Every structure is written in C-alpha cells, then in structure tokens.
Amino acid sequence: MEKELDRVTDEIMLTPNVTGCIFADHQGLCLAAKGNAHVDSAGLIVAISEQACKIQPNLKPPTINLEADKKQCLIQRHGTITGMEAAIFVNND
C-alpha cells in the first residue's frame, strides 16, 4: 500500500544535498521517514504548517522554509482536509 510513497521518498533522497525526508498525515502521524528526519518530528512539522496556514487562511497552504546556518527544512502541505505534510531536510552547501 505504501510502495508508491516509499518510491517517492527514495526519489527525493537521491536529490543532491537532501539529507532527510519525512511525510506525515493531517493528525501529525508519520507515514514515511528516511535519512536524518526523525519520526518524532512529524507532529511538530504538522503543527508548524498549521500555524503558517493561519496567516492567510484563504490562500492555498504555503511552503515553509526553516533556514539554519548549515541546513534547511522545507515543509509543504498537499490537500486541505485529509492532507499530507512533506518535510525535506537539505544541506546548504
């Protein structure tokens, strides 16, 4: 059932500089995680995305970029009600 999601996760991990990738459902439960993305961060990622969506609720969900010195974390929501959250961790180099 999750073969397709695993395939997408593997594909993302092959992208240069990507160090981790995590998918979560709208309840903050982890669907898939690879690399240095921790399963426990699924809930926090969904919570961050929920807060960001409140800034402009009438527009489609924003892509969030958390930027640190050496790493970036990109969070994107797909779908609104039974949506899925994707977070990708990237090295800055």
Add this chain to the structure above:
Amino acid sequence: MVDDLRKYLNHLLEKVNGLHCILITDRDGVPLVRAATDKAPQAALTPNFISTFGMATDQASKLGLGRNKTIISMYSSYQVIQMNKLPLVITFIGSDNCNTGHILSLENQIEPFLKDLATVVAEAP
C-alpha cells in the same frame, strides 16, 4: 516541585492546539498532577476511566509485541492518549482533530519531570 510541573503542563496545554487536559496519575487512576482547560470532559477525568488503562496496557503487553507503551483511543469528539510510565500513567485528552503526533512528541519533554514523581509513588505504601 508539583507546582512547577503543573505550570509546565499548563504551558504545554497552550502550545498544542485542541489539547484539553494533561493528567499524571498512578496506575489506579489517583490524580497526582492535573492541568486542564474548561473544555476537558469530566467523565474522562474520573479514576475509573483512567484506571481502565492499567488493565488495558497489561493485556496489550501480552500480545507478544513487547511491553505496551501507548494507547490512543479515538472517540467521536475526543481523543485520549495514555502513556505507560509505570508506576505513573500520563493521560492526554484532546479534541478529535487535535495533532496526535504533536501530543506523542510531548512524551520526551515531560519525561525528565517524572523521575522524582515516580520515586515518590513507588515508595508510597
């Protein structure tokens, strides 16, 4: 100690959208620390509701999958997440659409506070 913990739990309640109550009890459902908003259902705060978890986690531990750690119960308008930290039990009660993953991640944050409390409960006659 308990006051500090209660303050911290109240702080966590504000952080998670839709979380109504955090309850730390012993395995019989006797409340030790409680942080709740007025939306928390009274029926879920009674010892007979919470002590049922003690039995459920014991039975779940016999399924051959190792020791049961967490039970998540989804109801039509609430969700109840109970964690086995014997001799303590942590109960989170939230709305049905509350972020379950976020609540589960609170476990790591609460854990350091439980050590002293667990010692007191374990030593109680």
